[in-house]
Amino acid sequence: MTRRLPWGPLARMAGRRALAAVPVLLVVTFGVFAVAAASPFDPVKAYAGTAGLTASQENLDQLRANLGADQPLVPRWWDWLTSALTGDLGDSSVMRQPVADVIAERIGWSVLLAATAFAVAVLAGTVLGVLAARRQGGPLDRTVTAVAYTLEAAPAFWLGLLAIWVFALKLGILPAGGLTDTASDTVTFGQVASHLVLPALVLGASQLPWFLLYVRQGVADALEEDPVRGARARGLSERTVLLGHALRSGLLPVLTLIGSRVPELITGALLVETVFSWPGIAAATVQAAMSVDFPLLAALTVLATAAVLLGNLLSDLLYALADPRVTPDA
Amino acid sequence: MTARTVRPIRGTAAAALATVLALTAAACSDPGGSGSGGSAARDSLVVGIAYEPDTLSPLLGYGKDGNSKVFDGLLAFDADMRLKPALAVALPEVSADGLTYTYKLRKGVTFSDGEPFGAKDVVFTYRTILDKRTNNPSKTELDALKDVKAVGDDTVVFTLKYPYAAFAQRTVLAIAPQHVAARQDVNSGPFTTKPVGTGPYVLTGWSKGEKLTFKANPRYWGGEPKVKKLTMAVVKDDDVRATRLRSGDLDGAILPPNLAKGFKNDPGKKTYAATTYDYRTVTLPTHNKVTGDTAVRRALDLAVDRRAMVDKILEGAGKPAYGPVPTSSEWFAKGTERRHDLAAAEKILDDAGWKPGPDGVRVRNGVRAAFPLWYPSGDKLRQDHALAYASDAKKAGIEIATQAGTWEVIEPRMKHDAVLAGGGSPGDPDFDQYLLLKSDLAGDGFNNMAWYANPAVDKALEDGRMTNDKAARKAAYDTVQRELVKNPGYTFLTHIDHLYVVSDRWDGLSTQVEPHDHGLAAGPWWNVEDWTPKGAAK
Numbered sequence: 001m002t003r004r005l006p007w008g009p010l011a012r013m014a015g016r017r018a019l020a021a022v023p024v025l026l027v028v029t030f031g032v033f034a035v036a037a038a039s040p041f042d043p044v045k046a047y048a049g050t051a052g053l054t055a056s057q058e059n060l061d062q063l064r065a066n067l068g069a070d071q072p073l074v075p076r077w078w079d080w081l082t083s084a085l086t087g088d089l090g091d092s093s094v095m096r097q098p099v100a101d102v103i104a105e106r107i108g109w110s111v112l113l114a115a116t117a118f119a120v121a122v123l124a125g126t127v128l129g130v131l132a133a134r135r136q137g138g139p140l141d142r143t144v145t146a147v148a149y150t151l152e153a154a155p156a157f158w159l160g161l162l163a164i165w166v167f168a169l170k171l172g173i174l175p176a177g178g179l180t181d182t183a184s185d186t187v188t189f190g191q192v193a194s195h196l197v198l199p200a201l202v203l204g205a206s207q208l209p210w211f212l213l214y215v216r217q218g219v220a221d222a223l224e225e226d227p228v229r230g231a232r233a234r235g236l237s238e239r240t241v242l243l244g245h246a247l248r249s250g251l252l253p254v255l256t257l258i259g260s261r262v263p264e265l266i267t268g269a270l271l272v273e274t275v276f277s278w279p280g281i282a283a284a285t286v287q288a289a290m291s292v293d294f295p296l297l298a299a300l301t302v303l304a305t306a307a308v309l310l311g312n313l314l315s316d317l318l319y320a321l322a323d324p325r326v327t328p329d330a
Numbered sequence: 331m332t333a334r335t336v337r338p339i340r341g342t343a344a345a346a347l348a349t350v351l352a353l354t355a356a357a358c359s360d361p362g363g364s365g366s367g368g369s370a371a372r373d374s375l376v377v378g379i380a381y382e383p384d385t386l387s388p389l390l391g392y393g394k395d396g397n398s399k400v401f402d403g404l405l406a407f408d409a410d411m412r413l414k415p416a417l418a419v420a421l422p423e424v425s426a427d428g429l430t431y432t433y434k435l436r437k438g439v440t441f442s443d444g445e446p447f448g449a450k451d452v453v454f455t456y457r458t459i460l461d462k463r464t465n466n467p468s469k470t471e472l473d474a475l476k477d478v479k480a481v482g483d484d485t486v487v488f489t490l491k492y493p494y495a496a497f498a499q500r501t502v503l504a505i506a507p508q509h510v511a512a513r514q515d516v517n518s519g520p521f522t523t524k525p526v527g528t529g530p531y532v533l534t535g536w537s538k539g540e541k542l543t544f545k546a547n548p549r550y551w552g553g554e555p556k557v558k559k560l561t562m563a564v565v566k567d568d569d570v571r572a573t574r575l576r577s578g579d580l581d582g583a584i585l586p587p588n589l590a591k592g593f594k595n596d597p598g599k600k601t602y603a604a605t606t607y608d609y610r611t612v613t614l615p616t617h618n619k620v621t622g623d624t625a626v627r628r629a630l631d632l633a634v635d636r637r638a639m640v641d642k643i644l645e646g647a648g649k650p651a652y653g654p655v656p657t658s659s660e661w662f663a664k665g666t667e668r669r670h671d672l673a674a675a676e677k678i679l680d681d682a683g684w685k686p687g688p689d690g691v692r693v694r695n696g697v698r699a700a701f702p703l704w705y706p707s708g709d710k711l712r713q714d715h716a717l718a719y720a721s722d723a724k725k726a727g728i729e730i731a732t733q734a735g736t737w738e739v740i741e742p743r744m745k746h747d748a749v750l751a752g753g754g755s756p757g758d759p760d761f762d763q764y765l766l767l768k769s770d771l772a773g774d775g776f777n778n779m780a781w782y783a784n785p786a787v788d789k790a791l792e793d794g795r796m797t798n799d800k801a802a803r804k805a806a807y808d809t810v811q812r813e814l815v816k817n818p819g820y821t822f823l824t825h826i827d828h829l830y831v832v833s834d835r836w837d838g839l840s841t842q843v844e845p846h847d848h849g850l851a852a853g854p855w856w857n858v859e860d861w862t863p864k865g866a867a868k
Contacts, residue, residue: 040738048467049384050847051391053753053776054765056470060775066465066517091518093465095538096385098518169573176570178540182563182579183376277564279537287539 010317017313024309025302026081032301033077036292043069046291047093067093080298090295094287099299102284107303109179110280112192113199114269118261120204125211126254130247132212133219145216148209156206156268160275163202174198177277199276206268207261214257218250225249255322259315263308372835372863374559377855378571378583381847382542382564386533387522389458389511391468393504395755397842397851399544399560399858400442401504401527404433404452404486409857411756411843413498417447417505417528421498428493428798433501435484439551441507442532449480454508456488458516465517471500493796495803496758504529530555530859539564542850546859555859557836562850575599575831582832584853586711587645590829600834602854603827604841605658607754607762609651610715612703612821613780616772618746620701621780625682626728627818631668633675633726634719639824643714647829651822653811654754654762661759661804663811675726684727692727700729704743705750707734712750715823719750744779751779754825754846759807760795767791767810767819782819830854836861 044064045052052060064070071079080090089099132141151159168176175181175198180191219242222228228245236244266282273282281300288296386392386400393401406416413421418433425431439447456478459466474494479487490497504527511521525533530552531544544560563580565571572589574580585593593599614621614630621627636650655662684692684699692699703720705712713734720730730748740749755761765771768791769783787810794806814820828844830853838861844852 040736042738045737047384047465051467054470054755055467055775056473056771056777057774059467059470062462062469063465063467066463091515094384096387096390096518096522097520101520169577172577176574178563179537182541182574183374183559183561277540279540283539 006320010320013316013320014313017309021306021309025305028301028305029081029298030077032298033073033080033294036289036294036297037073037076039292041290041292043067043093043292043294046293076294080295084299084302089299092288092293092296094291094293094296095284099295102296103281103299103303106279106281106284109278110269110273110282113196113203113273113278113280114265116196116200117203117207117269117272118265120200121207121211121261122254122258124204125208126215126251128208129212129215130219130242130250132216133223133246133250134242136220141216144212148212151205152209152213154206155271156202157271157275159202159205160199160272163198164275167198177275179279199272199278202276203265203268203272206272207265210257210261210264211254214253215250218253219246220250222246222248222250252319252322255318256315258318259311259313262311266304266307373557374561375557375836375855375858375861376561376563376579376581377832377853378563378565378574378580379850379853380564380566380568380571380584382539382562383850385522386525386536387511387516388455388504388506388525388527389464389466389516390522391466392525393851394468394471394502395757395845395851396502396504397856398504398527398529399531399850400525400529400533401506402529403502403504404435405498405502407502407757407842409840409842413502416502417452418501422488422501424498424798428495428796429490431488431490431497431501433486433488435486436551437484439528440549441510441526441528442547442549443507443510443526444549445507445509447505447507447528448483449486450483451505451508452486453478453480454512455503455506458506458511459503461516463516475500493798494760495795495798496760499757499761502757531560550859552859556862557858560855560858581835582830582854584828584830587647587829590647590831591645593831598834599831600839602830602832602839602841603647604830604844604853605649605656606825606828606844606846607654607656607659607756608752608826608828608844608846609654609656609754609762610712610750610752610823610826611651611654612716612719612823613744613749613751614819614821615744615746615748615779616781616783616819618701618748619697620699620728621748623682624817625678625684626699627821628816629675629678629726630723630728630821631675631815631818632671632678633728634722634821634823635670636823637670639715639718643711643718644824644826647827649825649827651825653814653822654766655759655807655811656825659756659759661807663808666811666815668815672725679727686727690727691729698729699727700731701748702731702733702743703748703750704733704735704740706740707736711826712752716750719821719823741776745773745781749779751820752846756843756845759803760791763807763810764791764795767814780819784813784817784819787813828852835864837864838862 044060044067047063047067048055068076083090092099092102095102128144132144135141164176167174175195179195180187184191223246228241231241231245270282270285273280274286285300288300383392388401392398396403396406402416404416404418405413408414415421417436417439419436420434422431422433435449441447458464459469459472460475474490474492474497476489476491481487507526510526514521523536530547530550532547534545535543541564542562546555546558548554565574568586568589571583572585575583590601593601614627616622640646640648640650649657652666652668679692684694687693703716705716716732720732723730753762765777767782767787768778769788771777772781790806790809794803797803832839832854839854841854842856
């Protein structure tokens with residue numbers, strides 16, 4: 001089937017969202033600075049670590065001035081914002097290096113982990129969902145649904161610890177954490193691949209239920225719809241009916257889901273990276289938050305917010321593309 | 331057993347995966363992985379540590395206590411914490427007034443990038459640390475230093491503000507290369523994570539939160555180390571560290587006493603107990619009506635059962651502490667040990683007018699003998715010490731309410747509330763005692779948390795740091811320790827041994843006297859550059 005895609009309205013929607021993102025990001029960064037400033041944690045103490053226990057007050061005061069921690073909230077935020085707009089994200093005090101370097105070093109590993117987990121969740125969710133929908137109430141459907149509800153309730157870190165216990169400690173077939181073997185100092189594909197399995201599966205499994213249950217419901221509903229019943233009546237094969245008709249309309253809700261799962265994916269990655277000592281951006285976020293590392297925390301929050309906004313935009317665009325009845329300008 | 335079975339399967343899994351994905355060679359380049367299929371290569375060492383450094387730049391405080399692996403100081407400590415020359419050819423010449431220290435530098439030393447080391451690097455390092463713009467939280471330790479100058483290319487002269495006998499001990503701090511570090515932002519430049527030094531090892535990778543990897547420095551002036559590869563895996567959790575040690579993933583690790591016990595009967599592993607200056611103490615703030623009373627302080631000092639703490643809490647791995655100086659140190663004042671003597675404690679309190687009230691807690695002039703004792707939440711060891719201390723005090727009629735909190739909660743209360751504190755730096759008796767006891771440091775950051783003020787101690791502390799005459803110094807620190815018996819501002823409880831379990835595959839292992847915080851350099855691997863693989867000669 002050919003249909004003119006509504007490029008104009010789609011572009012308008014993207015543009016409008018981009019404009020709306022600006023105030024959202026401003027508010028979010030200010031929020032980060034405000035919350036961090038209100039927190040009882042002291043950035044100077046976090047910076048000094050154990051050395052702070054023997055440092056003189058003069059030394060600590062000098063550090064406070066050097067780190068800019070003596071500045072009031074608003075000017076500090078404004079300074080950060082204006083230099084961030086010129087491309088200077090500042091220096092991370094906890095990592096002792098520029099924020100841009102921290103992000104550059106880590107974001108690739110996070111994207112790899114999240115993308116693999118997402119692919120696992122979407123693919124496995126779709127396949128299992130279609131299979132379950134085909135024989136609703138059958139043993140496969142019942143098992144798959146039960147497992148999905150259980151996974152939905154299980155926190156990602158708990159799944160992670162369980163996976164480490166089973167696969168790394170009891171069976172000894174997969175590494176328990178890190179990017180490569182402990183003794184290795186080169187990052188090879190084989191090493192990363194084997195170390196990626198557990199965290200990606202755990203993160204994927206924590207996302208799986210949403211896709212599975214949506215696909216199952218969507219396909220089951222579609223099988224009941226008139227066009228599908230008509231197709232069946234016309235004597236088309238079960239396969240064509242299922243894949244050609246039911247799946248097409250059953251997948252629509254999944255498209256919306258893809259974008260809206262982004263926030264969950266980010267928080268899931270936060271826990272999974274920590275459990276598996278995966279050197280990604282999420283682990284750095286935890287450290288930045290605990291050390292009140294303003295520049296790093298703000299940059300990471302902007303990144304996460306942007307990812308969420310993009311995810312929402314993506315799901316709306318996909319939906320508009322897939323379903324001609326939806327007008328993107330609505 | 332598990333070590334032999336786990337690794338091959340894991341290697342095979344990795345190899346199989348890589349083959350299935352068919353994108354690169356399956357064989358991993360590391361010797362511990364699929365390649366050798368069994369035990370790790372004999373010239374590589376993997377150790378598990380609990381804390382990782384924030385930075386690897388000496389300018390920001392890394393390697394200030396020596397032993398930094400990547401760097402050298404002018405001097406270094408031997409196993410008994412005696413100074414020996416490192417980048418200097420000999421111990422410094424000290425002027426008669428104790429204000430000038432002159433070091434002759436070793437010739438022919440190069441940094442790991444091939445550039446020569448010289449006096450300019452020493453001057454650069456010290457001046458940069460003293461610079462106000464440098465975010466070095468340990469700057470206070472160089473308080474005595476006024477200036478440092480190069481005389482020619484192989485002599486460095488330090489000038490002090492006041493005579494400071496412990497200054498030579500401070501010059502173990504790591505020397506940074508000027509030609510690298512001067513060209514970038516001291517606080518955040520690449521040098522903070524990619525160091526270049528003169529030390530026995532060269533950093534090959536640092537995956538923050540995961541591990542640091544090093545290889546032997548072929549240019550090392552002391553000769554290339556026999557242990558060619560060194561990995562420091564950062565494993566925060568004690569149990570995980572023990573499990574990974576058992577599985578063969580680690581060759582050695584620091585472990586708490588209860589977990590180290592599990593390796594006692596393992597023939598392939600040896601346990602090393604390092605004696606330390608790492609003390610646990612209770613601050614008795616002068617500004618609190620109860621803890622500020624000398625009778626209460628003295629009574630607590632006698633009522634506490636230190637031996638039981640060592641046996642029960644530390645499972646024997648430690649010693650009773652009577653002051654910051656451990657009993658095994660040459661600086662310990664013999665005869666200042668206090669016996670556990672509840673009757674004597676009660677008599678002191680009775681004589682001072684603290685009479686038992688209706689609930690068993692003593693009272694004097696309407697003041698109940700009760701005070702809060704804080705410990706940092708999550709620190710099991712300090713919690714155990716705090717509870718034991720409170721229970722011992724209870725028997726003498728003093729009520730202590732133990733409370734957990736973060737340092738943010740504890741710090742504002744330190745002037746009036748007791749804290750279960752820890753600390754300890756070996757090297758010189760001045761390091762701990764001056765900061766803990768000097769009256770004008772009261773409330774200065776975390777120094778003199780108890781607001782201790784004793785003119786006799788103040789004078790002895792000054793005497794001890796002003797002279798280089800060892801007998802005079804010993805007399806001064808003996809005075810400090812005797813004064814602490816008469817008027818204790820702290821109840822010192824224990825000095826804690828640090829336990830390490832290491833695979834028995836090398837010769838040359840020993841331990842150094844260790845400080846409170848144990849980073850990369852503490853542990854049997856303090857001199858890993860001198861180890862040789864067992865049976866390597868055959």
